[in-house]
Amino acid sequence: MSDLYSLKQMPEYKLFLPPVGYCDTPEAQARRDQRKLRNRAAVEAAGLQEPKMNITGSFIYAHPPNYKGAETINWDKKMWLQELSRLKGYGIDTVIFQAALWSELQECYYPSEVFKNFKTWNIVEPMLEAANELNFTVFMGGYGSVTCWKERLTGSMIKEEVALQTACFKELCKYRDQFHGFYFSPESAYTGVRNQELENFLAELYHGFFSEIRNADDSLKILMSPATFYYPETMGEMHDSWCEIFSKSHPDIIAPQDSIGCGCITMEHQPEALKIWHDIAVDCNIEHWSNVEVFECCAPYIDETSRCAADPDRIVLQMNNAAQYCSKLITWELLYYGNAELHPAGQPFIKRLFGNK
Numbered sequence: 001m002s003d004l005y006s007l008k009q010m011p012e013y014k015l016f017l018p019p020v021g022y023c024d025t026p027e028a029q030a031r032r033d034q035r036k037l038r039n040r041a042a043v044e045a046a047g048l049q050e051p052k053m054n055i056t057g058s059f060i061y062a063h064p065p066n067y068k069g070a071e072t073i074n075w076d077k078k079m080w081l082q083e084l085s086r087l088k089g090y091g092i093d094t095v096i097f098q099a100a101l102w103s104e105l106q107e108c109y110y111p112s113e114v115f116k117n118f119k120t121w122n123i124v125e126p127m128l129e130a131a132n133e134l135n136f137t138v139f140m141g142g143y144g145s146v147t148c149w150k151e152r153l154t155g156s157m158i159k160e161e162v163a164l165q166t167a168c169f170k171e172l173c174k175y176r177d178q179f180h181g182f183y184f185s186p187e188s189a190y191t192g193v194r195n196q197e198l199e200n201f202l203a204e205l206y207h208g209f210f211s212e213i214r215n216a217d218d219s220l221k222i223l224m225s226p227a228t229f230y231y232p233e234t235m236g237e238m239h240d241s242w243c244e245i246f247s248k249s250h251p252d253i254i255a256p257q258d259s260i261g262c263g264c265i266t267m268e269h270q271p272e273a274l275k276i277w278h279d280i281a282v283d284c285n286i287e288h289w290s291n292v293e294v295f296e297c298c299a300p301y302i303d304e305t306s307r308c309a310a311d312p313d314r315i316v317l318q319m320n321n322a323a324q325y326c327s328k329l330i331t332w333e334l335l336y337y338g339n340a341e342l343h344p345a346g347q348p349f350i351k352r353l354f355g356n357k
Contacts, residue, residue, distance in 0.1 A: 005017060005018065005019065005066075005104065005146065006018070006019050007104070007105070008303075008304065010068070010304070012071075012073060012074075013062075013063055013071075013073060013105070013107060013119075014105040014106070014107065015064075015065060015066055015067065015068070015105075015304055016065060016066055016104055016105065016146075017066060017302065017303065017304065018301075018302060024300070024301055024302045028301070029301075031263075032263060032297070032301075035263050035266050036296075038266040038267065038268060039260065039266055039267045039314060040314075041268075042266070042267035042268045042317070043267065043311070043313050043314050043317055046317050048313065049313070049316050049317060049320055050316065051316050051319050051320065051323075051353060052319070052320045052323040053319060053320075053322070053323035053326075053329055054091055054329065054353075055090075055091075055092070055292060055294075055319065055329045055330065055331050055353065056091060056092060056093050056094060056328060056329065056330070057092060057093070057094035057095065057096065057255075057289070057328060057329070057330030057331070058087055058092050058094075058095055058096070058330060058331050058332075058333055058334040058335070058338075059095070059096045059097075059098050059330070059331070059332045059333040060072070060084075060095045060096065060097055060098070060127070060333065060335055061097065061098040061099070061333070061335075062098075062099075062107070062109040062121065062123045064307075064333070064336070065098075065099075065102055065104075065105060065144070066304075067304050067305070067306060067307045068304040068305060069307065069333070069335070069336035069337075069342070069343075070083075070333075070335035070336040070339065070342055072123055072127070072335070073109075073121045073123060074121075075123070075126065075127075076126055077126040077129050077130050079126075080126050080127050080129075080130035080131070081130045081133065081134065083335060083339075084130050084131055084134050084136065085134060086334075086338065086339070087334055087335075087338070088134055088136070089354075090334065090338060090350070090353075090354040091354065092136075092334065093136060093137060094136065094137040094138075094139070094328075094330065095131055095136050095137075095138055095139070096138075096139040096141065096183050096223065096225075096330065097124070097127060097138070097139070097140055097141045097183070098141045098144065098183070098185060099141040099142065099143070099144030099185040100124055100140065100141055100142050100143070100144070100168055100172055100185075101115055101118060101142075101143060101144060101168060102144040102145070103143065103144060103145040103146075103164070104145065104146055106118045106119060107119050107120075107121075108120045108121075109121055109122075109123040109124055110122060110123065110124035110125065110171070110172070110175075111125075112168075112171055113171070114167045114168070114171060115167075115168070124140075124172075124175065125175070128140075128175055128178040128179065129178070131178075132178050137180045137181070138178065138179040138180055138181070139179065139180065139181040139182060139183040139221075139223050140172055140175070140179035140181070140182055140183060141182075141183040141184075141185045142165060142168045142169050142172060142182065142183070142184070142185055143164050143165045143167075143168035143169075143185060143186075144185040144186065145161070145164075145185070145186050146186065146187075147161050147186050147205075148186040148187060148188035148202065148205070149186075149187065149188065149189075151191075151195075151198070152198070153197075153198060153201040153202070153205075154201070155201070155204075157201075158201050158204050158205050158208065159208075161186075161205055161209075162205060162208035162209050162212070165184075165209045165212075166209060166212045169182070169209075169212065169213060169216070170216070173216065173217075176217065176220075180221070181220060181221035181222070181223055181252075181253075182213055182220050182221070182222050182223070183222075183223045183224075183225075184206075184209070184210075184222060184223065184224045184251065187225065187226060187227055187257075188202065188226050188227070189226055189227035189228065189229050189264075190229060190231075190237075190238040190241050190242065191229065192229065192231035192233075192234050193234065194237050194240070194241055196244075199241060199244045199245050200244075202245045203244065203245050203246070203247055203248045203249075204248070206245065206246070206248065206249050206250065206251075207248035207249035210222055210249040210250075210251070211249060221252040221253060222251040222252050222253070223251060223252070223253045223254075223255060223289075224251040224253070224254050224255070225254070225255045225256065225257055225291045226242075226254065226256050226257065227256070227257045227259050227262075227264060228256050228257055228258060228259040228264060228265050228273050228277070229259065229264045229265060230264065230265035230266070230269045230273060232269075235272065235273070235276065238273075238276050238280075239276050239279055239280055239283075242280045242284075243280060243283055243284060246280075246284045246286075250284045250285075250286055251286060252286065252287060253286065253287040253288075253289055254277070254280070254281055254286050254287075254288060254289070255288075255289035255290060255291045255328075255330050256273075256277045256290065256291060257291045257293060257332070258270060258273075258274075258290060258291060258292055258293055258318055258321075258322065259293065260293050260296075260310075260314070260318055261293030261294065261295040261296050261297070261310060262293065262297060263296075263297055267314065267317060267318070267321075270318065270321050270322075271321050274290070274321060274322055274324075274325050274326075275325070277325070278325040278326075287327060288325060288326050288327060289326050289327060289328040289329065289330055290322035290325070290326040290328075290329050290330070291330050291331065291332060292315065292318050292319055292322065292329050292330070292331045293310070293318070293331070293332060294309060294310055294315050294331050294332075294334075294337055294346075294349060295307050295308060295309055295310055295332070295337060296308060296309075296310045308343075308345050309337045309343060309345045309346035309348070309349055310349065311348075311349075312348050312349040312351075312352035312353065315349050315352075315353065316352070316353070337349075337350075338350050338354075
């Protein structure tokens with residue numbers, strides 16, 4: 001149990017869910033209702049639009065770590081070929097495997113010596129074989145953890161995280177000829193207040209681990225997907241905060257989560273946040289993608305069923321807001337929301353966005 005999450009045992013795997021009382025209060029429900037009204041108003045004000053840029057990348061995984069979506073833990077190569085072919089039919093050319101393991105879940109998704117005490121499935125190998133056979137560009141995620149969400153870090157915590165990240169990366173290097181980039185799995189975000197100590201520790205983490213990757217293979221592109229929270233009084237400090245974090249080392253690509261689906265920001269503020277992210281990318285010499293959230297959180301909010309596909313008009317506006325700043329649009333995630341059998345509610349946006357594919 002953690003103040004960041006609670007664990008739930010599913011039949012074959014674990015999930016981390018919000019702690020009881022975090023998002024199931026009347027106040028939380030009132031905030032969610034208000035966000036939905038504001039998003040709807042922004043979409044109506046923009047009017048009916050067609051996408052100016054296509055979504056061409058999607059995250060894939062062993063299973064979503066915090067809700068019940070597509071479960072790939074028992075997929076063989078044939079199943080991966082079938083489902084990745086579905087994505088290819090949508091025009092997806094890039095897949096990002098979210099994490100090769102999850103520390104908090106004590107799960108590992110490839111044969112490992114270092115993490116052999118984790119519950120293990122061999123998911124990475126058939127996934128990579130299928131993705132390469134279908135000519136996808138693959139970003140391989142490594143050691144998944146919630147370390148970067150913690151409000152306080154220490155030097156010893158950073159040293160341990162770098163060591164664990166590096167150990168996982170080195171094991172994944174045996175598949176190096178089958179992936180084209182590396183995805184740094186732990187997420188983080190600007191939290192509305194500058195915290196110099198935390199920024200320094202994150203800078204050390206990124207520098208320590210990214211240096212290990214580049215020393216091993218300087219041709220490997222590093223991708224990150226931080227979250228976006230909106231703080232009306234202090235958004236001007238978000239740029240300086242991230243530039244400080246990236247002052248010692250930075251990824252080659254950032255694909256910030258637009259965070260519309262998880263409700264951390266609303267549609268009318270998305271252009272402002274995108275502009276800040278773009279300025280960060282330009283000033284730090286990083287390529288700028290956008291991670292378009294095609295879902296929204298839904299009742300009961302507290303358990304593994306609390307995700308559903310979003311309204312297609314909202315998604316198109318998210319895409320078009322991002323198109324003026326970004327070189328590529330990716331999404332979380334089409335294995336589930338793009339599968340009519342697993343998630344019938346996703347078909348309106350699939351037809352709208354990918355119906356001509």
